[in-house]
Amino acid sequence: MTNRARLDAAARRRASPAVVFGGTRLVVEDIVGLAQRTRTARLSTDPAWQDRIRRGVDALHAHLAAGHPVYGVTTGYGDACVVDVPMALIEALPAQLTRYHGCGMGEWLDDEAVRAVLACRLASLAQGYSAVRPELLASLVHLLDHDILPRIPAEGSVGASGDLTPLSYVAATLIGEREVKYDDRLCLASDALAATGGTPIMLAPKEGLALMNGTAVMTALASLAFARSRSLARLASRLTALTTIALDGRAAHFHPTLFDAKPHEGQRDAARWIREDLSGSAEPPEARLQDRYSLRCAPHVVGVLVDALSWVRRDVENEINSANDNPLIDPETGEVHHGGNFYGGHIAFAMDSLKTAVANIADLMDRQLALLVDEKFNNGLPRNLSGATGPRAPINHGFKAVQIGASAWAAEALKHTMPASVFSRSTESHNQDKVSMGTIAARDCLRVLMLTEQVAAAHTLAVAQAVALRERMSPETSRLPGALRHWLDAVATRSPFVEEDRALEHELRAVRTWLADGGDLPHDE
Structure with missing residues (x-):
C-alpha cells in the first residue's frame, strides 16, 4: 500500500464512528469493521466502567493477599491445577503459559482474521470479569491502532479450554516475543512495539490465562x-x-x-x-x-x-x-x-x-x-x-x-x-x-x-x-x-x-x- 493510500484509509477510519469497548454491546459489524480497517477501536471513558475494571483487579489481589487459592494464579494449569505455585513464582507463571503454548501449526491466519481475533479478545476482557489491568486493554488497542498483527497459526485449538495455542501468539506479542506483521513485513514483536511508541508489558497474575483461555479465534472467524x-x-x-x-x-x-x-x-x-x-x-x-x-x-x-x-x-x-x-x-x-x-x-x-x-x-x-x-x-x-x-x-x-x-x-x-x-x-x-x-x-x-x-x-x-x-x-x-x-x-x-x-x-x-x-x-x- 502506498503512503497516499495509507493516509486516505486512515482518514476514512477517523471519519467513521469508533468501536467502543466497555459498557456497550458490540455487533458482528463492529468486529468486521475493525478487521477490514474501516473502523477504529477505543476504550470506554465511562468512569463506572473504568472503576469496574479496577475493582476486578483489586478483588483478585485481595484473594491472593488472603492466601486463597485461585486456579492459574496460585496453581498450575489444566490437569496441573493440583500443583501449588510458590508465591515467588506467581509473577513468572503467566509468561510461562504463553511460551509452552507456542506450538501452533498450519497456515497463518490472514490479516483480517488476526484483527478480528484482537477485537474479540478485547471485547471479552472488557466485560470486566477477567481481572486484567487497564494497561493490558490499552495494549490490545495499540495493536489494532498501529496494525501490529501477531502471526497466528490456524491449527492447534480444540476449542476448550478456549483457543489456548493460537491466542498464545497474541499474549506473546504483548510481552514483546515472537514475530508479527507490521508495515507489510515480518519483524520481531518488540521491534514493532518500539517503532510505534509501545512497550512490552509484564503480564500480571492471571493475565496470561485471561488472554489465552477464551473463544476469541473461533468467534473472530x-x-x-x-x-x-x-x-x-x-x-x-x-x-x-x-x-x-x-x-x-x-x-x-x-x-x-x-x-x-x-x-x-x-x-x-x-x-x-x-x-x-x-x-x-x-x-x-x-x-x-x-x-x-x-x-x-x-x-x-x-x-x-x-x-x-x-x-x-x-x-x-x-x-x-x-x-x-x-x-x-x-x-x-x-x-x-x-x-x-x-x-x-x-x-x-x-x-x-x-x-x-x-x-x-x-x-x-x-x-x-x-x-x-x-x-x-x-x-x-x-x-x-x-x-x-x-x-x-x-x-x-x-x-x-x-x-x-x-x-x-x-x-x-x-x-x-x-x-x-x-x-x-x-x-x-x-x-x-x-x-x-x-x-x-x-x-x-x-x-x-x-x-x-x-x-x-x-x-x-x-x-x-x-x-x-x-x-x-x-x-x-x-x-x-x-x-x-x-x-x-x-x-x-x-x-x-x-x-x-x-x-x-x-x-x-x-x-x-x-x-x-x-x-x-x-x-x-
Whole structure:
C-alpha cells in the first residue's frame, strides 16, 4: 500500500464512528469493521466502567493477599491445577503459559482474521470479569491502532479450554516475543512495539490465562463467515433470476402466494429478491409448465441460509459480548467463580450449521450452471455456451471446463460439511475430556465459503454469457430489467463475453473477490 493510500484509509477510519469497548454491546459489524480497517477501536471513558475494571483487579489481589487459592494464579494449569505455585513464582507463571503454548501449526491466519481475533479478545476482557489491568486493554488497542498483527497459526485449538495455542501468539506479542506483521513485513514483536511508541508489558497474575483461555479465534472467524454468508444469499437469488431469464424459465414460480402458504421468512425474502430482479422481464410464451427444481425451489434452498443467519448472528454476538475465560472474578462481589465459559459449543454448532447451509448454495449454483451449459436442457442455447461462430466454432468449447471446475469446488464444499463439533477428543490428561472443536468448525466454514464463492464466480460468468447468447438469438423479445443490465455490465468489466476460448482463471479470481466484497448487490438491513 502506498503512503497516499495509507493516509486516505486512515482518514476514512477517523471519519467513521469508533468501536467502543466497555459498557456497550458490540455487533458482528463492529468486529468486521475493525478487521477490514474501516473502523477504529477505543476504550470506554465511562468512569463506572473504568472503576469496574479496577475493582476486578483489586478483588483478585485481595484473594491472593488472603492466601486463597485461585486456579492459574496460585496453581498450575489444566490437569496441573493440583500443583501449588510458590508465591515467588506467581509473577513468572503467566509468561510461562504463553511460551509452552507456542506450538501452533498450519497456515497463518490472514490479516483480517488476526484483527478480528484482537477485537474479540478485547471485547471479552472488557466485560470486566477477567481481572486484567487497564494497561493490558490499552495494549490490545495499540495493536489494532498501529496494525501490529501477531502471526497466528490456524491449527492447534480444540476449542476448550478456549483457543489456548493460537491466542498464545497474541499474549506473546504483548510481552514483546515472537514475530508479527507490521508495515507489510515480518519483524520481531518488540521491534514493532518500539517503532510505534509501545512497550512490552509484564503480564500480571492471571493475565496470561485471561488472554489465552477464551473463544476469541473461533468467534473472530465466525464473525467473518457470517458477513460473507449474508451477501452470498443475495447473490444466489440474483443468479437464480438471471438463470431463469437465460433458460426462458417461469417467473411465476416466485409468486408471493406460494410463499405466504409456506411462511418461512428467509424463503419469502429470497423469493421477493428474485421477483424484484425479474420485474419487467417478459414471460416466455411457450415456457415449461414447471421448471426444474434448481430454479423452482431456489428460494427454498436460499431461504434456509437466510433464516439460519438470524440465529447465527444471535449466538455469535452473544459470544462476542461474553466473558469466556476461567476463572471469572466478579468485580461487584469479589467472588471467584471457577467454570467453563471457554467452551465454544455455540460457535461450533453455529459454524457446523452455517457451512451446511452455504454448501447447499454451492450445490444449487452448480446445478443451475449444469443446466445452462447442457444443450439438452438449456432451451436452445449453444452447447457449453460457446460464443464462437463460423469456421472455428467446432474447436471452441466455451464453458465446458468451467463447469467441471465448479462441480469440483461444489463437491469439495459439500465434503467439508462433516460436523466438527461431534469429533470431541479427550486431551490434556483427561482434564479437557469434552471439547467443542469450534475453531475447526469456523475454519471449515470459511473454506466452504471460499469454495462456494468460486462456484458463484463460475456461475456468474456463465450466466452472463448465457443471457448475452439468449439476447443474440432473440433480440426482438429481449427485455432485461435495468438492475440486472447494470449488474451484468459490471461483470463484463471484469470478464467480457467469451467469443473465442481463452483461459478464464484470472477473470474467475477477480470476480470471486468482487463477489466476496459484496458484488455491488443490494442488501436488506
